[in-house]
Structure formats: structure tokens, C-alpha cells
Amino acid sequence: MYFSGASRQMGIICRLAVCFLLMGLVPGCDRSSDWPVRPVTLVCPWSAGGGTDRVSRQIAIQLESELGVPVNVINATGGGGVTGHTRGAIAAADGYTLLMATVELNMLHWRGLCPITPESYRPLAKLNEDSAAIFVRADAPWQTIQELETALRETTSSVPVSGSAAGSIWHLALAGWLMERDVAADATNWISINGSAPALQELLAGGIEVVCCSIPEAAALLQGREVRCLGVMSRERCPAAPEIPTFVEQGVEWSVGGWRGLMYPPGVPEDRVEVMSAAIRRVAESAEFTQFMDDAGFNISLVYGQDFAEFLAEADAGFGAILTQPAMQQQQQAPLSPWFVPVLLIGIGVVVLGVSGVKWPAAADVSAKSSNSQSLRMPLIFCGSIVLYILSCQTVGYVISSMALLAVQFRLLRVGLFRLVLFVVLAVPALYQVFSVVLGVPLPWGMLGW
Template sequence: MHRRIVIALMLVCTLGLFATGVAENEENAYPQKPITMIVPYGAGGTTDISGRQLAIQLEKHLGKSITVINQGGASGSIGARTVLDAKSDGYTVLFTAESLGTQRVMGLSEMSYDDFVPIMVAVNDPKVIVVHKDSPYQTLEDLVNDIKNRPGKVKMSYTGPGGSGHVQALIYNKMGLDMALTAYPGGADCIVAVLGKQVEFTNSNYSTVTGYLESGDLKLLGISALQRLAAHPEVPTLSEILVGSEKYLDNPFTPLSLLVKADVPASVVDALRSAAKKAVQEQGWKDFVAANSLDKLYEKYPDEDSMRSFYAEWESLVSWLLYDNGAAKISPEKFGIKKLDY
């Protein structure tokens, strides 16, 4: 009898410990509170629009609200630093464009993709060339020819040194074209500059100009890529006009990524990745991607190894392009960025 009592007590204790462990796991399961998503650029740009749409879908699978905060400045480095300075608990995440790959060589910060863990390389928002509805340029050839005929005179708005618009300008330069560049805080501001006729054109992201194209306030002249957009098959690509630009245009200029700081627990990273994979299967997200002709990078780079390889190749191409053209202050060699053969 005594032995039975001892065994029963042991079973009760074991079950109690098991139940306690389950309760603790449930209590500590991520997430337990709302999440903050930092977008390190101004409101209304491609990163902001895409980040907010992804946040809507993520909430469905994380079960907690996500507050999107715009924190622009210094080519994204201010917002990125906010995430790195936050607690390593996964409750502050970063949804950023490509600037993490250029901040070091541009002398803006010492941060890079290596300081973060990628949750998802989400999408690439195609770069397009737009002008005012009353612009004298009717075709992409008209614009290119005017730049050739008036070097340094045709005005182009962009988001500042090291940004995707700046990289576009350097590709123009390599093709023998020279524009007058005017920097603005964000992509939306660059569009306003075109609408206000402060500049002749801009290299915008497609998602940020669709409304203006539909209203007729902007004209779409070209696509900065190798392939034409399905939504505008009549509009030529820049590679069709600028011979020799192909090796540069076969590149996603605005890859948008969801990241957390590098020392966030693996369990949190796993939870976020699982939710992100489910989020991009939501019909709302699919409709958003289709409507804005976004490239589904999450299908090309589905795991951490492929994401990190993508970042390394992207960083090499763009960093060396900036440095070789005198746009970057610091050699990529200092950071161990190899110059790949393209």
C-alpha cells in the first residue's frame, strides 16, 4: 500500500511539473503583446506602403496588433538604429528597403545586413521613369536624347546619396548621360517635385505612382529593368534604350525586407518567419502584389541561406558601383565586400 501511495504521489508531481511547463511555455510564447514595425523612411513611399500591407497580413497570423512607425532620415540609418537599440525580444521589427547594403560605404553608419536576421526578403518594387502629364517628353527616347543634348541640365529628383534613385543615376552616367540631381527626403517627395514641375523626371517605384498614372497626373515613359511590366506592355525598358546597361538592370533595385536584430531568440525568429510565410499567402497580399507589379522575392529566396547570399551579391554590385563612380566615401574592401565579376 505504501508503495502505491509513493507511486501515485510521483505521478501527481510529474503531471504537475508537465502542466507547469506547458503553462510557462504558453505564457512565454511569442508574441504576448503588440509589435512595432519601424519603416525607416517617410510615409507614402514604396517601403511604407508595402510594410503596412504586410503588417495587416501578419497580424492575422501573429494574433497581435502591429503599429507601423515611420522614422525617416539619413538614408534609413536612423530607423535601423532604433531597431538595434530596442530590446532583443522581437517586439520591434524593421521593414526596410536596400539602404542597409550601402550605409557603410556611404559613411552614413556602420550598420549592414549583418547586424540583423532576415525574416523575409519580401518584394522588389520595380523602378519606373515618370514625368509630368504636360511634359514635352512623349517617349523614353525623347528624355534620353534631351539629357544627351543638354548634359547637366535636365533635372531629376532622387532620395539622396546611396539610395536606389542614386544608383539609377549612376547607371545613366555609365551610359554617358549626365543629369542635374536634386535630393528629397523620400520617394513621395520626389513625385511631388515632378508634379510641381520642380524637376523634369524621377525614377520612382511603381507602387507609389500607380494612382498618379490612373489619374493622368503623371506619364510613364520607361521601366528600369530587363522585362516590361505586364500592366504596361507598351512601355519600353531602359535596357532597350541604353545599350550596355543590361548587367546593371538585371538587379532588384528596391528589395524590401523584414528583419530583426541579430540577437533576437531563435524561437521568435521562427515564429515571425512562420507568420510571414502564411501572410504572403493571404489573398489581400496577393492582390496587392499583383496590382503593383511587385517581384516576389520571397519565392526566389525562401530560406536564410539564400537570403544572405542575395544580400551579399546585392551589396557587392551596388557598393562597388557607388565607389567606382566616386559616390561612396569608403572602399567596400574595408568591410570585406568582395568585388564580384559581373
């Protein structure tokens, strides 16, 4: 970790300094003029390496130098974005947790997946907006959107298409376009594939005929002429690929895109919102950020504060109109019920158990072992101490609760007092420093600020 040159070392020294400074502070001492004083967490609802993650990490690096405290990105993935967006909304309103929200926020609640809507946040800034585009294999017969549309009208069997999971923004973009043009809903068959990269792989493998996703997601294959883009669903051409015509140019009035933006949970003190908004604004308008977004092929689209909130409300209504259409609901039907696989598995388990007549350690033997409470007592006490740890760690903080846990367990195993103190005092802070400071993995922040 020391090979990155002077700037990184300075960063580490700064972090160390901040940490040591904070050790002496009591939480009440935070004065808003010095805000922020401790690391900020940026929640990214998508996995490491994806587009949203890359934008989040770029923002984090630049915010770090603007705010003077570490900004850590955590990938709270899962549930099609539910996990991360929920975490951003219910985070403590102290201004130390930011969320990189994505367009799924406009869609999840319409599908009844979570109660969270744009109103559950304090929107800070929209950073980017990428339009959907239609891709086919390079050897496909269609050259324009019109040709594809005609082919879809005339098809007798439905054409397999994808781009992401069912009900995602790209699914919606494609379905909305066909609905707009009155093409029958069963002309296409949306295969739910998680993510645009595997969908493009499936397009190459011949499993599907059309992919709908954004241009940066398909950049490599587009450059290598493995796929062809028929059109981008926006009013203006995409700066990253100016040779691709828009839908509007081809006579189709249809534009849809996915956005990314930064949010606070509701109730953050106004002065902190101001500090953070100003910092975000400086970052978003910096030459470095513009350069990064251009290189990555992301389309910058900056909208701040109240305007962002209005944009969200408008987008929300638009998405709601499409998502509640019966055609869209129908398209989300999968051939197997969600309970098919679990039931099948339970069935297999029961059959295997029954047929095999597997010999478990004789019941008497097990119960004799477990009735020997002497031998099970220790694991149970350890379990109990870990449960207490889980309950208290978030409020008390990592260092204190870990020290307590270690001390209790050492004591139970009859470790001498001298060695107990030595290991507790050495191991826990060392572990904290390694994880939280050197690796930049945030650990629970406690009352002592440690």
C-alpha cells in the same frame, strides 16, 4: 473605435484578455511553446502613409491573426532611414521587435552614415522589389530612353533631374544607367528632394525635367496622363503597368530596384525565429496579401532566410561598386556647405542682439528671483523625478514607473494619502489601457508585463 464590426471587437477583447492574463505572469514563465505572449513591434523606418508604411501595416494586420498577439507598427523616421534601421538592429533579441528594412540598408553604410550593414541582422524574408523607372512630363519631347540619352549627350547645360534625396536608390539608379552608357556625369544635375511625391510635384511645376522613381509612386499621375514613363529598369515588364517597355527591351542592359524585407536583430533564439518565419511565410503567400500588393501596384518578390541573406550580400557589393565611383561622390556635392545655415543663423542672432539692445528683465531682478531657492526648488525636484523616470521606465515598465512618478509628485504637492492612492491607481492603468490597448500605441513593457 467600436464601429468596425465584430472582428475588431474580438481583437480588443483578445488584447484585454491577453493583458489581464499577463499581469499574473513573471517573465521567467515564458515557455517557447506559447511564444509569443506579448505584443510584437514592427519598426518601419519611413513615415506613415508611404509605401513602406502601407506594406508594414498590411503585414502587421495579418501577422496579428497568425500569431494571436497584437503587432504594432511604429514609424521610427529620420536620418534618411538611419534611425529606423539602427533601431531594428540594436533591439532586444527576444524576438518581439521586427524591422521592415528597405534598400537604403545596402547604401547607408557605403556613404559612411552608419556602421550598420546587412550582416547586422538576421534576415527573415524579402517581400517586394520595385524597379526604378524614368518619368518625364507629358509634353516633353522625348518618347524613348534612347531619345533622352541622346538629348543628354548633346546638352550643353546640365539637365535638372530628381526623384528623391541625393544618394538615394533612385539617384543611384539614374546615375548608374548614365555611367553604364558613358554619358558625362555633368549632363544631369540631381536636385536633392526628399521623396518621390514632392519630386513629381516639382516635375509638374517645371523645376526639373526628369524624375526617376518606381511605378507605384507615380501611378496616379501616370493614369491621369500628366507624366509619361519612358522605361522601367528591369528585365521583365512591371505587372502593374504592362504597357511600359523595359530598358532591356530598348537595348540598355541596366536593371535596378528597391526592395523591402523583414529582419530580426541578431541573436534571437532559434525556436522563435522558426515560429516567426513560418508565420511570415503564411502571411506573404496568402491570397489576401497578394491581393493587397497587386491593388497597390507593388511587385511581390518572396525570398526567405538564407537565400535572402545571399541576395543582400550580392546587392550590397553591387551598390558598393557604384556608390564608391568618383562621379557619384561628385554628384553629392551641394552648393552650400552644411555649416552655412547654422553659422548664418548664429550671425543673425548676434547682430539682432547687438543692434536692438533688447532689455532683459534687469539682471538683479532675475537673480533675486532665482536666488529665491524656495520658488525654484519644486521645478528642480520635478525635473529630477522625470529624469529618474526616463532612466528607469524601459526596465521597470510604464505602469510601475508612472505610478511611482505620480505618487512622488502628489506627495510633494501635499496631496492627501486617500486621494493620492485613488488617483494613482485609477489614472495610470486607465492611461495605459487607452494608449496601449485601444489606440495600439506601444508603451514600455516592464517586469510585470504591464
